[in-house]
Amino acid sequence: MVFAGTMTQRLNNLYLNSIYCATEGEGALIGRPQIFVRVQGCALGCVNCDSKDTWEFGVNPPCHVDDALGRISALAKQGLKRVSITGGDPLHPKHTPGVLQLARELKSRKFFISLEASGTRIVHEIFDLIDFINFDFKPPSTKIDRAFENQAQLIIELAQQYPGKFQIKSVVQDERDFTIVLKAYNFVLEKLGHYVTFDWCLTPVYNPGEAFPQERFKLILQLNENSGGVFRVIGQQHKWVYGPDEKQV
Numbered sequence: 001m002v003f004a005g006t007m008t009q010r011l012n013n014l015y016l017n018s019i020y021c022a023t024e025g026e027g028a029l030i031g032r033p034q035i036f037v038r039v040q041g042c043a044l045g046c047v048n049c050d051s052k053d054t055w056e057f058g059v060n061p062p063c064h065v066d067d068a069l070g071r072i073s074a075l076a077k078q079g080l081k082r083v084s085i086t087g088g089d090p091l092h093p094k095h096t097p098g099v100l101q102l103a104r105e106l107k108s109r110k111f112f113i114s115l116e117a118s119g120t121r122i123v124h125e126i127f128d129l130i131d132f133i134n135f136d137f138k139p140p141s142t143k144i145d146r147a148f149e150n151q152a153q154l155i156i157e158l159a160q161q162y163p164g165k166f167q168i169k170s171v172v173q174d175e176r177d178f179t180i181v182l183k184a185y186n187f188v189l190e191k192l193g194h195y196v197t198f199d200w201c202l203t204p205v206y207n208p209g210e211a212f213p214q215e216r217f218k219l220i221l222q223l224n225e226n227s228g229g230v231f232r233v234i235g236q237q238h239k240w241v242y243g244p245d246e247k248q249v
């Protein structure tokens with residue numbers, strides 16, 4: 001695939017960790033091959049993050065969006081037209097100008113774009129443009145100090161403004177996490193005043209270096225079954241296949 005046209009304006013920079021092709025391993029889009037554009041830099045610091053190598057800003061030199069488009073073009077030559085913008089935190093203010101420019105360029109080339117959002121902010125310019133939003137709700141084990149109501153309020157905004165275009169994802173460690181996520185679900189349900197139509201996916205924690213956490217997984221499945229089954233429990237398929245430490249899979 002060759003991208004037609006010439007760039008008439010200087011493009012914003014992207015701060016990249018990597019660009020690679022793999023199959024989505026978790027959440028509602030599981031099983032979909034995608035080109036992953038992983039940004040470098042995240043200021044949140046979730047303790048159970050499995051991409052800690054993406055936290056530090058300024059590790060790699062900035063990359064022009066047109067260079068990133070060239071790398072995506074090379075990976076897309078078999079016809080793959082799906083891009084996942086992930087991180088790191090692609091909605092951190094340092095990333096948003098480059099991510100917005102990249103999304104515009106990809107949409108003009110008719111790519112399907114999904115984006116991994118940390119759940120701390122809504123960026124309308126980007127959300128309006130892309131096709132699907134993966135939005136986090138962070139439970140207590142992440143140690144992210146955000147009021148439960150603030151997080152839930154953002155989900156209500158998403159439901160009102162982007163129906164049919166997002167999923168909520170929560171990485172859960174234990175019963176305490178499950179209880180808080182269920183509380184958030186019920187809070188959102190009550191505020192919306194109607195049933196929840198979007199997927200809210202629970203990902204049981206599978207830590208780097210750990211054997212498959214079967215007991216943790218069974219606990220989350222049982223808690224969900226015993227609480228009305230309001231969530232989708234979906235593990236991290238790529239970790240079963242390649243092991244929990246393998247990158248770019």
Ligand code: SF4
Pocket residue numbers: 042043044045046048049050051052054087088089118
């Ligand atoms: S927001 Fe994502 S990349 Fe950042 S620390 Fe949390 S899990 Fe890791």
